[in-house]
Amino acid sequence: MQLNARLHTQLRVSAARRHAAHFSRARSVHASRAPFCPPLKTSSYDEAPAVEERVLVKLENDVEPAGNLNADAQATNLQEAERQRQAFIMNDTCRFLATDLKMLFEKGEITEARYSPDITFEDPITKYTNREGYIFNIRLLRTFFNIQFDLFNVAVSGPDTVTATWSMEMLFWLVPWKPTLTFTGRTVYRVDPQSGLILSHTDYWDALQRNGFLSLEGLQHVLRQFLQLQVTPGIETPKYTVLKRFKDYEIRAYEPYTVAETSMGSGAGPASGAGFSDLARYLFGGNTAQLAMEMTTPVFQNIEPSSNSSTAMQFVMEKRYADLAALPAPSDPRIARKREEARYAAAIRFAGWPLDFEVVSNERQLRDMLIRDGYKPAVGYQLARYNDPSTPPGIRRNEVLIRLDGFVWPESEATSPAKLP
Structure with missing residues (x-):
């Protein structure tokens, strides 16, 4: 024995x-x-x-x-x-x-020896049952989209599972309006713990309540983004990463950026343009260096919630002015230079000329959704306008943004809204 x-x-x-x-x-x-x-x-x-x-x-x-x-x-x-x-x-x-x-999306390749020949892939709108189909799907996406993939976390989540959380922005370049489709979520990999072979890959999107293939909700989510016609100008903008994309709003992590800011008169509505001319003069030479600087996007307005009045307007400065000492001093004493620190914010998008009632309505809708989903929206909000006055209303990009108090990333399972079945 x-x-x-x-x-x-x-x-x-x-x-x-x-x-x-x-x-x-x-x-x-x-x-x-x-x-x-x-x-x-x-x-x-x-x-x-x-x-x-x-x-x-x-x-x-x-x-x-x-x-x-x-x-x-x-x-x-x-x-x-x-x-x-x-x-x-x-x-x-x-x-x-x-x-x-x-x-994966940089080269369109995988290390095939680590994936089972019979690997199954499933997301809400796609399904393959072998490694050839799995690779084909990756190459197909790279052919038609410019892809920005951000990997947030990968961890062993069970005796035979590994879970990854991620964000992906896909710019479809074959149509004139070049829509960007944004997806966030998690991937659950099933692994053979004896050999280490990856047996299956299943994606769950944050935007959906029902993630199983074939999801009508998933098809609608893709189509809605594909037909979103708002234009984002190809000029410098504050850098942010989309952490969570839900059906009607998204959560972002903003990196620090510099602004020129001016106070707005009392009684200025949430969509008021007061202050724009003063900031434009500063930007185009109204400074001690008589330096003309580049226009960026968006134009921000800080809004006080109790009266829904705009309190300040901000122009974002080029990133080369990250050091305030390098930014020319304004000739107008009403203009201030400020550094906005990194923050988490939720954003909801809408088109058209941003009228006062539309701004207020979108703020209330966003705040209600955040509370519903267990987040803590801060007091106050911002309006962000991305386009110049000549842009037609139907393709203008406007956003309402609300800072998030106490938000931690990556989210723990205890605080993250449950999306897995």
Whole structure:
């Protein structure tokens, strides 16, 4: 009986060595460290070879004292060694995905050896049942869209699952209005913990209540974005990342930017243009350096909620003026230079000339949706106008933005609105 136990253990050692060699080869191709996946409790990813050796040493040590252990103790040791081996495989697969996903839309390729030939792919409007279809879908998207893919987090989420959260902006360049389709959500990968092969890829979109294929809600979400005709001028704008895209609004992370600001007269409505001429004079030479600077977008207005009155108008400055000392001083003392810090904000978009009642209506709608979804909208809001006066109303881009208090990213499962079935 002891001989059989020793033989069984040696076979496990041999299998573990094969897996160690396999993952060492994989790391030689994907060597960059990804910050997303938590390491094994015993080691970081950079120390992964040591993890393999410890797993192997444990298995080999189980062989030596076989004569001193009963069958139950040997079985317990083998189970623990197998648990560690599978934990290592899942953690390695997680880190591999953190690297492979970043290359996915840059090169239109995947590391095929890590994906099962029978991998299933499913999102609300697409489904494939083999690796060829999976690769075809990636290449098809790259052909027709300019894609910006942001990977926020990748983590082992179960004994055989890895979950990634992401944002993707897809500019469809084949039509004159060049619509940008934005999707955020999570991908759940099912993994064989014995081999590390990825068996399935299922996408869940934040914008949908029903994510299963084929989703009518998903088709409507795509079509609505495709037919969105508002134009965003091709000039400099504050940089932000869309973190969550819902059906009617989105949550953004804004990077810091510089503004020139002027106060607006009392009684100025939420869509008032008072202050625009003063800021334009400053921008086009009304400063101590007599320097004409470039126009950017959008024009912001800060709005006080109790009276829905505009309190200040802001022009965004070019990013080369991140240092306020480099920004020319205004000749008009009513103009102030300010640095807006990084922030989280929710945004809702609408077209047309932004009339006072439309601004107020969109603010109320956005605030109600945020409260409904468990977020904490701050007091006050902003109107953002992106287009010059010559742009036709039907294709003008306007937004109402509300800062979010207490928002943390990435969201925890306890605070994030549930979207998975």
